[in-house]
Amino acid sequence: MSSTPQKRALRKSPEERAAEITEAARELALEAGLMALTLRNVAARVGVASGLVAHYQPNMDALVSSTFATIVAAETQEVAGLLSQRPGPSERLGLLVDTLLDNSRLDVTAIWVEAWTLGRRNETLAASVREQMDAWQKVFQGVVEDGNATGAFNVSDAAAVAWQILGMVDGLNAQALVRWDGVNDRGTHLARAVEGMVGAARGSLTPKPSA
């Protein structure tokens, strides 16, 4: 019955060790937040001395920033991938709204909210946050522009509307973080709101038009 039997961590290649550290940071952040990313916490998770983590990172701000980027970028790509399987702009926008509000990614939402405040003291992180927000906005903007071209939507400023939808989604998710018990049919309400913004027909964004 020994908790950590091996006294010394076995030697690994720098690439492998670096990957271990970033992976441990990723898991830790998802479980306990970006603020839990301390030298000693990450080191303990990997099973190495704290100094080793410091050796593979310029400083902790950088690790926090890159961990945030890793987690969030993965989510963006995952959802963007789902999008491409849908036929038209209305279906895509409906899927976006529905997917992002299904409460299955609350851990990532927590990371977002944390990054917004931590970015005040971590300029590297702040830059990452802006970058990842831009990526999300582009996803929305693409769908809105498609709908404009098709005639499904009627939007004068697609970029602005994309920012707007993104902000709404973020806010509703952040709210779910604190008030998990709140409203259930958030997707439907948001769909209706988005319809109002993009000038789409009422109900055109709901996944199942009619039973």
Place this chain on the structure above:
Amino acid sequence: MSSTPQKRALRKSPEERAAEITEAARELALEAGLMALTLRNVAARVGVASGLVAHYQPNMDALVSSTFATIVAAETQEVAGLLSQRPGPSERLGLLVDTLLDNSRLDVTAIWVEAWTLGRRNETLAASVREQMDAWQKVFQGVVEDGNATGAFNVSDAAAVAWQILGMVDGLNAQALVRWDGVNDRGTHLARAVEGMVGAARGSLTPKPSA
């Protein structure tokens, strides 16, 4: 040229001193965030020893929590006061959306966002957050219900829609915190979205119907 000439702070009544401390905490939080509320920070601002702050507070979590409640409750009451001066539901809802997105309360928004994450480790704060969110939701719900009664709106679940609007406003404000340069006519876009949700006529929420 002496920065702090008096060596010892002059004796004051407990009530007065307690008020000084909570006021200093309030200012500090608005300037540097809830995380800046440390024993030594607050004490330095009041001009007393750190032990005195601890003497007037059960622990720092409580001070953080009460400071949050003070700041946010003041904002709620202020905006709710503005509301009562407007004639109908449409005007009131339009004013709400417009006022909350005018970027004049970004410091309070920063406090909100910080509280969402700090609430994970500070249960007292988490309770305060839920309480203050409820207060805001009630403000929105009241307006929506009025509009329902008047016939200006057509909403089946006023409570749910109120939560929804609140979440949207929070999200857009949080976004403005990071992307201050973003979109300018956020109020107009949100008004259109809210119109979609409450079933109001397009443009009925914009403050100036037509020039």
Place this chain on the structure above:
DNA sequence: AGCATTGTTGATCGTGTGATCAACAAGAGG
């Protein structure tokens, strides 16, 4: 087998945090 490279350790420093408490002194009441 011996050596050189280099991944790894862990103690250490300086700073910051909340909390505690014996000692102090300002002010009020006698």
Place this chain on the structure above:
DNA sequence: CCTCTTGTTGATCACACGATCAACAATGCT
């Protein structure tokens, strides 16, 4: 003027943080 209450101090403790670096040892190479 003295005394006692009590507001106030600041040193102190235990802990956690990021960062640094001399010492160590595992591994590959000759």
